[in-house]
Amino acid sequence: MGIVVSFFTAAFYGAEPDLMALIASLAAAGLFSIGHIIVSSFERMAGASRDKSEFVSIMSHQLRSPLSSIKWLMNSLDFKKADKIFDKESVEVSSILESVETENEKMIQLVNDLLDINKIEDNVLFLRPAEFSLTDLVRKVAAEYQRFARSSNAVLKVFVEDEVPLIFADQERVKSVLRHLIDNAVRYGAQSGSVDIKLERRDGFVKCSVIDQGIGIEEKDQKNIFKKFFRSHSALRYQTEGTGVGLYIVKNIIELSGGKIGFESEANKGSTFWFKLPINL
Known part of the structure; x- marks a missing residue:
């Protein structure tokens, strides 16, 4: 995932509008797929009790990596530059990318919730006051x-x-x-x-x-x-x-x-x- 993100980020600067749209579409598609995984994870947690802690740890680790990569991609893109290059009358790319970034943050919060539940149930939710x-x-x-x-x-x-x-x-x-x-x-x-x-x-x-x-x-x-x-x-x-x-x-x-x-x-x-x-x- 990191290699793909690096490629897209490098390609974005000076990219043609069609490529910029592709970047936004791929990021959105990635979030959509990850979202389904997160929802199914919560459903399985709610319905199962055996091996729950191990399940949550594995799922959280697997989900956090692609979400962090997408966030890094969003932070690397110049939203203002996107609108200047792209045809505003057809699509405002910066608006799309900002929406993708917002959804990514929501999914990161869901992953953090998964981890917190696991820590609470294992009595290992430690604080740093x-x-x-x-x-x-x-x-x-x-x-x-x-x-x-x-x-x-x-x-x-x-x-x-x-x-x-x-x-x-x-x-x-x-x-x-x-x-x-x-x-x-x-x-x-x-x-x-x-x-x-x-x-x-x-x-x-x-x-x-x-x-x-x-x-x-x-x-x-x-x-x-x-x-x-x-x-x-x-x-x-x-x-x-x-x-x-x-x-x-x-x-x-x-x-x-x-x-x-x-x-x-x-x-x-x-x-x-x-x-x-x-x-x-």
């Missing part, structure tokens, strides 16, 4: 999701209480928590609704709340919402896509970090998912 600003991290992750929010006709806003102190936790793991919660809030939020992220200090903790005005969670489903592979009836009706592992991973990360997590929700009115992490005293 350090002091950092949750405020800065929230703003950074929110900025990453602005384009997704706009495409969903949602308004994503961050509200920070004055003097929110630093916390002591694994920054990369907390980033994963934020991505899962924000993604859910936008994905299952009502069209043209708002998604608010609030940060405040509460009794030795910093509390982060992600609030949406979306489909909410029916009362009968709320007791199962953090269970692995569980998807609420509301989510199933609203969207067929989803693995049901995000909140399971989020809960484990927060609790391993010495924090707390919870939610409030009402069907057809929205949800608030919140977590608290200890202040670094």
